[in-house]
Amino acid sequence: MATYAIGDIQGCYDALRRLLDHCAFDPAQDRLWLVGDLVNRGPQSLETLRFIRSLGDAALTVLGNHDLYLLMIAENSRRPRKEDTLQPLLDAPDADELINWLRQQSLCRSEGNYCLVHAGLLPQWTVTKACQLAREVEAALQDAHYRDFIDNLWGSEPAAWSETLTGWPRLRVIVNAMTRMRFCTPDGVMDFTGKGRPETAPPGCLPWFALTHRQSAEAVLVTGHWSALGLNITPNHLALDSGYLWGGQLSAIRLEDRRVFQIDAAVAPK
């Protein structure tokens, strides 16, 4: 049995299947850890969701910003943008089932010394704390009034965590840290203006994972979301978005021995 953590798929279904063949993934024995952003921008979001859902317990996924965006579009809470590729999924006969399945997924999961989250964790959060906060968001996603949550999800404020936050602002900070953050100040004030390499950090900011005092530093965080960072493997952080969508690679890492498997977009472009 092996566990393969895989970077942002973003609807690149054919690449995912080639990568799983390359790994010799066996759904009867092995498990997938998916860092989220399963959908959008790539050509086959529908096929990707159907396949991952069909894997049942063999696949564990956490939600990324594009996955939450799909929920907003499906609820008509946001208007699609021209670069979105979600329409075939929305038009599919099983769209409701797939979207309901997506709503049941986690925002942050931990197992052993590993923690799976799409973007990152704020410096004040231990992994245990982050998982508790993620459960608050998951409860809102699965609530009968979930449309209210979806309608209040958009926006980058407040930019920092406080224990005193309540209601939608509290949930928005949790979602933004876990699904959108790249840079923040040493105090954990998030800045969403930068998407580039770590050395292009906005003034006063660092990559969230570079804060050596962060409370989650003892765990191994498994993340995606940052294609400009690329595959970045360190003892306590496995960053797996290597930008297949932008001509890079789709990457997997086998957690047991840290062997990396990659599919190159340039070899077989979709």
Ligand SMILES: [Mn+2]
């Ligand atoms: Mn993302």
